[in-house]
Amino acid sequence: MLSIGAARARILAGLHPTPAEVVPLADAWGRVGATEVRARLRQPPADVSAMDGYALRASDGVLGARLRVVGAAPAGHPWPGTLAAGEAVRLFTGSLMPDGADSVLLQEDASEALGVVTVNEATRPGRHIRPAGQDFSAGDLLIAAGKRLNARDIGLAAAGNHAWLAAHRRPRVAILATGDEIALPGEPIPPGGIVSSNAHALAAFVRGLGGEPLVLPIAGDTLEAIAAGADAARGADLLVTTGGASVGAHDLVRAGLARRGLRLDFWKIAMRPGKPLMFGDVGGMPVLGLPGNPVSALVCAVVFLWPVLARLSGLPAEPPPRAPARLAAPLPANDHRADHLRATLERAADGTALARAFERQDSAMLRLLASADALITRAPNAPAAEAGEMVEVIRLDWLGV
Amino acid sequence: MLSIGAARARILAGLHPTPAEVVPLADAWGRVGATEVRARLRQPPADVSAMDGYALRASDGVLGARLRVVGAAPAGHPWPGTLAAGEAVRLFTGSLMPDGADSVLLQEDASEALGVVTVNEATRPGRHIRPAGQDFSAGDLLIAAGKRLNARDIGLAAAGNHAWLAAHRRPRVAILATGDEIALPGEPIPPGGIVSSNAHALAAFVRGLGGEPLVLPIAGDTLEAIAAGADAARGADLLVTTGGASVGAHDLVRAGLARRGLRLDFWKIAMRPGKPLMFGDVGGMPVLGLPGNPVSALVCAVVFLWPVLARLSGLPAEPPPRAPARLAAPLPANDHRADHLRATLERAADGTALARAFERQDSAMLRLLASADALITRAPNAPAAEAGEMVEVIRLDWLGV
Numbered sequence: 001m002l003s004i005g006a007a008r009a010r011i012l013a014g015l016h017p018t019p020a021e022v023v024p025l026a027d028a029w030g031r032v033g034a035t036e037v038r039a040r041l042r043q044p045p046a047d048v049s050a051m052d053g054y055a056l057r058a059s060d061g062v063l064g065a066r067l068r069v070v071g072a073a074p075a076g077h078p079w080p081g082t083l084a085a086g087e088a089v090r091l092f093t094g095s096l097m098p099d100g101a102d103s104v105l106l107q108e109d110a111s112e113a114l115g116v117v118t119v120n121e122a123t124r125p126g127r128h129i130r131p132a133g134q135d136f137s138a139g140d141l142l143i144a145a146g147k148r149l150n151a152r153d154i155g156l157a158a159a160g161n162h163a164w165l166a167a168h169r170r171p172r173v174a175i176l177a178t179g180d181e182i183a184l185p186g187e188p189i190p191p192g193g194i195v196s197s198n199a200h201a202l203a204a205f206v207r208g209l210g211g212e213p214l215v216l217p218i219a220g221d222t223l224e225a226i227a228a229g230a231d232a233a234r235g236a237d238l239l240v241t242t243g244g245a246s247v248g249a250h251d252l253v254r255a256g257l258a259r260r261g262l263r264l265d266f267w268k269i270a271m272r273p274g275k276p277l278m279f280g281d282v283g284g285m286p287v288l289g290l291p292g293n294p295v296s297a298l299v300c301a302v303v304f305l306w307p308v309l310a311r312l313s314g315l316p317a318e319p320p321p322r323a324p325a326r327l328a329a330p331l332p333a334n335d336h337r338a339d340h341l342r343a344t345l346e347r348a349a350d351g352t353a354l355a356r357a358f359e360r361q362d363s364a365m366l367r368l369l370a371s372a373d374a375l376i377t378r379a380p381n382a383p384a385a386e387a388g389e390m391v392e393v394i395r396l397d398w399l400g401v
Numbered sequence: 402m403l404s405i406g407a408a409r410a411r412i413l414a415g416l417h418p419t420p421a422e423v424v425p426l427a428d429a430w431g432r433v434g435a436t437e438v439r440a441r442l443r444q445p446p447a448d449v450s451a452m453d454g455y456a457l458r459a460s461d462g463v464l465g466a467r468l469r470v471v472g473a474a475p476a477g478h479p480w481p482g483t484l485a486a487g488e489a490v491r492l493f494t495g496s497l498m499p500d501g502a503d504s505v506l507l508q509e510d511a512s513e514a515l516g517v518v519t520v521n522e523a524t525r526p527g528r529h530i531r532p533a534g535q536d537f538s539a540g541d542l543l544i545a546a547g548k549r550l551n552a553r554d555i556g557l558a559a560a561g562n563h564a565w566l567a568a569h570r571r572p573r574v575a576i577l578a579t580g581d582e583i584a585l586p587g588e589p590i591p592p593g594g595i596v597s598s599n600a601h602a603l604a605a606f607v608r609g610l611g612g613e614p615l616v617l618p619i620a621g622d623t624l625e626a627i628a629a630g631a632d633a634a635r636g637a638d639l640l641v642t643t644g645g646a647s648v649g650a651h652d653l654v655r656a657g658l659a660r661r662g663l664r665l666d667f668w669k670i671a672m673r674p675g676k677p678l679m680f681g682d683v684g685g686m687p688v689l690g691l692p693g694n695p696v697s698a699l700v701c702a703v704v705f706l707w708p709v710l711a712r713l714s715g716l717p718a719e720p721p722p723r724a725p726a727r728l729a730a731p732l733p734a735n736d737h738r739a740d741h742l743r744a745t746l747e748r749a750a751d752g753t754a755l756a757r758a759f760e761r762q763d764s765a766m767l768r769l770l771a772s773a774d775a776l777i778t779r780a781p782n783a784p785a786a787e788a789g790e791m792v793e794v795i796r797l798d799w800l801g802v
Contacts, residue, residue, distance in 0.1 A: 025586060026616065029605035043767075045595060050765065074622065076582030078593040093694070094582060096593035135766050142768060151609055151702075151802045152771040155602025155695055159595070159767055163587035181477030181495060185426060186564035192479040192497035194446065194560070201556025204430035208552055215427065221475065292495065294556055301552075324752030351725025351791055352753070364451065365536050366444075366560055367543060370553040390752055398799065401552045 001270040003380070004303060004338050008319060010265060011279050012307060015286060017146075017314035018169040018237055025157055028149050030210050031167035032314040037143040037153075040161040043135040047097040051128045054088040054110055054117050055079075055101035061123030066116050073098060088117050097129060104128035136160065146314050148210070168314035170212040174233030175199050178219045178226060178243040178253055179292060197366060198242040198290070198297045205301050208400040209309045219256070226256025230282050237312050239285055240305065241278075243292030253289055257282055270380060272337045273363035274300040295363040299340050299375065302394060302401055320399060322377065322392040328356035331378070331385045339378040342369055343393065355393050372396060402671040404781070405739050409708060409720060411666060412680050416687060418547075418715035419570040419638055426559055429550050431611050432568035433715040438544040438554075440561040444536040448498040452529045455489040455511055455518055456480075456502035462524030467517050474499060489518050498530060505529035537561065547715050549611070569715035572612040575634030576600050579620040579627060579644040579654055580693060598767060599643040599691070599698045606702050609801040610710045620657070627657025631683050638713050640686055641706065642679075644693030654690055658683055671781060673738045674764035675701040696764040700741050700776065703795060703802055721800060723778065723793040729757035732779070732786045740779040743770055744794065756794050773797060 002010075020034035049055065060067055072090035073079035079089045083100035090112075091097075091104060102125050109121035136142065142160045143153050149165070157165060182196040183189045196218060203213035216232050219225040221244070233239040244253035254264065260282050267278035267289065273296035278289030288304060290297040306320045326348060331341070341357040348354045355376050358368055374393040385391065403411075421435035450456065461468055473491035474480035480490045484501035491513075492498075492505065503526050510522035537543065543561045544554050550566070558566060576599075583597040584590045597619060604614035617633050620626040622645065634640040645654035655665065661683050668679035668690065674697035679690030689705060691698040707721045727749060732742070742758040749755045756777050759769055775794040786792065 025601055026604060029608050041590075041596070043595065044765070045590075045593065048593075050763075074582075075580060076591050076594050076622070094580075094595075130763070130765055134763070136768050140768075142771070149605075150797070151602050151605035152699060152767070152797070154605040155598040155699065156767050156771045158586045158601045159598035159695065161586050161590075161596045163585070179476060179495075181475075184564070185559045185562050189442075189446075189562075190477050192446065192449075193477050194444065194495075195442070195562045197556040197560035200426055200559045201552050203427060204550075204552035204555040207430050221477070294560065298553060298556065324748075347725075362451075362531070362535070364445070364531050366553070366557050367537050367541075370543070370557045396551070396553070 001268045001275070002266050004269060004271050007266060007269050007279070008304060008307060011304060012311050012317040015308060015311045018171055018312055020166040021169050022164050023167045025154060025163055025165060028157070028165045028167060029151065029154055030148065031165070032148050032210065033143055033145055034166040034168050034314060036141055036145050037157050037160060037162060037165065039136045039138055039140045039142055042133045042137050043159055044130050044132055046132045048130050049091040049093060049095045049097060049104050049128060050130050051104060052092050052107040053128065054105040055083060055091050055098050056088045056103055056105055056123065057083065057085060057101060058103035058123055058125035060085060061103050061105055061119055063119060063122050065119040067119070069112060069115050069117050102126065146316065148315065170210055171237040171309055171312035172212045172214060172235065173206045173309070174214045174216055174236035174239045175202050175206070176216045176219055176229040176233065176239060176241045178221065178241060180221045182218055184218065197294050198292065201294065201298060202240060202242070202301060205298070205305065205401060206309065209306065210313055211309050221252050223252060223256040223259055226253055227259040230257055230260040233285065236285060238308065239282065239287045240290060241287065242290045242297050254278065257287060262287065270337045271303070272339045275337070277304065293363050294366040295369045298369060298401070302375065302396070302399060303340070306399060320394050323353065323395055324390050325353040325355035325374070325376070325393045327385055327387050327389050327391055328354045330387050331357060333384040334378040334380065334382040336380050338380050340375040340394070341378060342372040343374050343376045345373040345393070345395070353393070355391060402669045402676070403667050405670060405672050405704060408667060408670050408680070409705060412705060413708060413712050413718040416709060416712045419572055419713055421567040422570050423565050424568045426555060426564055426566060429558070429566045429568060430552065430555055431549065432566070433549050433611065434544055434546055435567040435569050435715060437542055437546050438558050438561060438563060438566065440537045440539055440541045440543055442562050443534045443538050444560055445531050445533055447533045449531050450492040450494060450496045450498060450505050450529060451531050452505060453493050453508040454529065455506040456484060456492050456499050457489045457504055457506055457524065458484065458486060458502060459504035459524055459526035461486060462504050462506055462520055464520060464523050466520040468520070470513060470516050470518050503527065547717065549716060572638040572710055572713035573615060573636065574607045574612045574710070575615045575617055575637035575640045576603050576607070577617045577620055577630040577634065577640060577642045579622065579642060581622045583619055585619065598695050599693070602695065602699060603641060603643070603702060606699070606706065606802060607710065610707065611714055612710050622653050624653060624657040624660055627654055628660040631658055631661040634686065637686060639709060640683065640688045642688065642690045643698050655679065658688060663688065671738045672704065673740045676738070678705065694764050695767040696770045699770060699802070703776065703797070703800060704741070707800060721795050724754065724796055725791050726754040726756035726775070726777070726794045728786055728788050728790050728792055729755045731788050732758060734785040735779040735781065735783040737781050739781050741795070742777040742779060743773040744775050744777045746774040746794070746796070754794070756792060
């Protein structure tokens with residue numbers, strides 16, 4: 001059996017980010033930029049006032065001075081003249097500084113009457129002026145390539161005068177749930193069957209990570225149905241299957257995909273839940289085979305599908321982020337398989353996160369997984385751990401899972 | 402000036418969640434459920450095997466016993482008979498337990514030849530059987546109302562046999578950027594003008610929080626243009642304006658909206674950045690007036706728009722989540738305004754987050770804000786703080802901002 005780290009490295013080594021497409025800035029939130037975004041202009045474009053007040057010469061800004069107000073320069077309407085000694089121009093936040101002015105008298109430090117403003121507080125040269133290019137100059141790097149664009153990035157790209165951005169295409173992920181026993185919600189359920197939860201949970205997972213899910217019809221337990229699923233997935237950047245990958249005689253996914261030329265990389269990982277995991281390639285399309293069990297499927301999705309989607313999206317090839325937490329209760333020693341204990345988190349008095357593993361860790365209990373805040377990661381053969389010890393957790397809320 | 406907490410409470414008190422609509426399960430990710438989701442069936446529907454192996458009577462599962470294999474029960478194809486003494490039925494993970502069987506012999510503890518299976522390891526009654534309803538029973542609460550649905554919730558709703566969910570309608574948020582000095586990216590920029598970044602940053606912010614942004618054309622600095630913006634926003638759940646709300650004579654948003662009957666609640670908050678903040682109501686539509694300065698606008702969005710969107714979406718009316726962090730460098734005492742220092746986070750050796758405020762906190766520097774990981778929140782009149790002291794931060798990445 002392979003370790004998680006070795007398996008993940010082997011999977012990621014063969015993947016490439018999707019190519020770029022051009023998206024309007026207004027649709028670029030959450031996308032991963034494919035190229036650097038550099039400023040196309042200077043910001044601010046020239047010296048501007050940081051406050052409401054009056055532009056003047058600093059040499060005129062002495063206590064008690066009385067200056068003639070020769071104009072006003074609302075933002076967007078620069079005062080066209082050159083300010084002379086003894087003169088002031090009314091300004092607002094963002095107003096361009098008039099030529100000849102080098103200081104701002106704050107509105108609250110001024111009194112204006114009959115076209116004359118009195119200086120009630122001495123000014124200093126350059127005070128309350130934002131110099132040209134303070135935020136950025138033309139050509140400055142605003143956003144590195146390979147970053148998921150958040151609201152601030154969108155604002156920054158706009159400020160840098162970009163109406164379009166090059167983004168990696170959303171990875172198309174075909175999802176194939178298999179099994180004679182499963183039915184779509186609301187549809188007739190076969191005898192002893194259950195409602196399929198994996199396909200839609202995984203589709204939501206993919207959507208949450210910026211991918212485009214394609215949920216294929218459920219494949220029954222025949223080789224031809226599974227092979228047809230691979231056909232239906234053609235053009236996807238990834239095929240994810242669930243079920244049928246166990247070690248039982250009923251293991252059909254592998255055999256079904258083999259009809260379409262599956263090259264199998266490996267299919268057993270030393271982890272819990274989720275041992276029967278498969279990775280391969282059908283006609284150049286990578287295939288990730290997840291267990292059929294809903295908890296195993298989702299935990300494996302966190303461990304493997306998360307980095308796969310990140311990589312396909314153009315993000316760095318990294319494992320899902322972990323955070324430190326303190327154990328609220330002791331944990332027994334672990335066996336040879338890496339474990340992912342479903343746990344709740346609360347905040348301790350000192351601010352650290354306190355993780356409490358559920359007593360039941362049955363991999364069929366989806367309701368329990370849904371109520372977990374985090375997975376406590378336990379290395380293979382980790383010794384027993386006392387309450388209060390620090391552990392690493394994968395915070396499911398951070399992943400949007 | 403109002404405190405942040407008092408202002409937020411006054412804003413939230415007047416808001417109501419959007420009404421519900423019905424959405425297909427496949428589109429429900431990220432939506433906020435409007436009603437409880439209860440299981441419509443039992444999961445598992447009956448006792449099922451947790452492993453691949455053989456169903457038998459526990460009394461037969463003694464070391465060395467040889468049992469006749471009378472059938473197989475792949476998942477979805479229950480074995481229809483009643484298992485008698487001396488008999489075994491081939492099973493797979495998820496297979497229904499046949500009548501008469503009360504134990505599972507693991508595949509790896511069995512050897513089968515010529516229709517006879519030999520018990521190589523004694524079994525126990527109930528072992529490796531998932532009892533009916535172990536995950537949930539019909540009528541059990543699966544998802545509480547008022548929760549943002551993650552991938553696990555979608556899976557759980559599917560497993561509970563829901564093809565449709567009632568979700569709060571996405572809040573429609575009209576965004577009105579104002580100012581003669583601003584232009585859309587790529588369009589002609591007026592003399593001394595800048596490219597509008599707020600509207601698209603806020604639209605991304607709204608989208609990231611599950612709302613539906615409606616970016617209105619930029620309103621020039623006339624009362625009529627601003628009043629027309631209010632008209633264009635009709636039907637929105639919220640109107641957000643940026644700019645024009647400062648204390649300068651150029652303050653037009655208030656006056657413009659007054660033409661459409663603005664009832665002003667308050668408009669100055671003891672916070673930095675962002676003092677000139679406005680809240681009111683135009684014809685029953687709440688209006689949040691943010692500063693024009695991009696950093697102030699986004700920080701105010703985190704502090705006020707985040708909880709407003711949460712509330713409109715059907716989530717609890719709470720301030721944005723904070724996390725503890727340790728100061729990497731000392732901070733000076735704060736004045737009477739609550740502050741939000743832009744900061745980076747790194748992970749200290751002991752696992753705690755280490756927050757380092759930028760030296761420059763100029764509220765016009767959007768590029769700096771974009772490179773921040775968090776806002777260090779500083780209470781009004783907070784005393785100076787040493788390096789190593791614990792502070793509260795708002796993690797921008799958690800908010801998707």
